[in-house]
Amino acid sequence: MEKKKIFLLDDEQDMLDTISEILLREFDVVTESNCLKAIDILKVNKFDAILLDINMPVMNGFSVYKEISKYIDLRRTTVMFLSSITKVETKVEGLELGADDYIIKPVLSRELLARVKNRINRLEKEAPSVYQYGSTRLSVDSQRLEIHGEVVDITPTEYKILHCLWKNVGKMVSKNDLSQSVWGVSDIDAHTIDSHVSNLRKKLTEPEVEILVAKGRGITLNLRV
Numbered sequence: 001m002e003k004k005k006i007f008l009l010d011d012e013q014d015m016l017d018t019i020s021e022i023l024l025r026e027f028d029v030v031t032e033s034n035c036l037k038a039i040d041i042l043k044v045n046k047f048d049a050i051l052l053d054i055n056m057p058v059m060n061g062f063s064v065y066k067e068i069s070k071y072i073d074l075r076r077t078t079v080m081f082l083s084s085i086t087k088v089e090t091k092v093e094g095l096e097l098g099a100d101d102y103i104i105k106p107v108l109s110r111e112l113l114a115r116v117k118n119r120i121n122r123l124e125k126e127a128p129s130v131y132q133y134g135s136t137r138l139s140v141d142s143q144r145l146e147i148h149g150e151v152v153d154i155t156p157t158e159y160k161i162l163h164c165l166w167k168n169v170g171k172m173v174s175k176n177d178l179s180q181s182v183w184g185v186s187d188i189d190a191h192t193i194d195s196h197v198s199n200l201r202k203k204l205t206e207p208e209v210e211i212l213v214a215k216g217r218g219i220t221l222n223l224r225v
Helices: 013-023 035-044 061-068 088-097 109-125 156-167 175-183 190-203
Strands: 005-009 028-032 049-053 078-083 101-104 130-133 136-139 144-147 150-152 209-214 218-223
Touching: 005 013, 005 035, 013 028, 013 049, 013 109, 028 035, 035 061, 049 061, 049 109, 061 078, 061 088, 078 088, 078 109, 088 101, 101 109, 136 156, 156 175, 156 190, 156 218, 175 190, 175 218, 190 209
Parallel strands: 005 028, 005 049, 049 078, 078 101
Antiparallel strands: 130 136, 136 144, 144 150, 209 218
């Protein structure tokens, strides 16, 4: 089973090493100590959970959250603040921004793992059964695509691709991640992926729902206003 992907931002290297060592017991972990570099990573990569320190130079964790929320839909990603700040006002500010949890450092290993897993699992259970934008509708239960009420003939693989992209709408999904999600392995030939994506793009006939391919970066589903 593929491990969930966690992104961890903390400007203190010792703390970054300690927390990542805990998380690596059960997750794939990407770490960063620089806020601006972290934002660049988060703009184009999909993570199941994002853990942000609050007190950092250049930008604090709240500012990082606000910045990345301009580029990606964080409703389907668990976001948690990690901080040694115990003030109730600060905790409330973080939660009111939209974060799923606020964890006081230092944190016990088992508690951290349990809280991250629980938050990820809760979001997965809340996943919608229907994705719809404009006249385009994708039903998860029946694995059916409809446009203007008419059923569109898509293959099971095309459905899995569209479902994966819609779950990560607005985010850049790498071909490795798409391969893992659709085929269960991360090394499907790029030509195979391109062929399926190309066929699917032709079937999405409404201009407000489009699949964009960025060479060398990945694939994204764009919902146009």
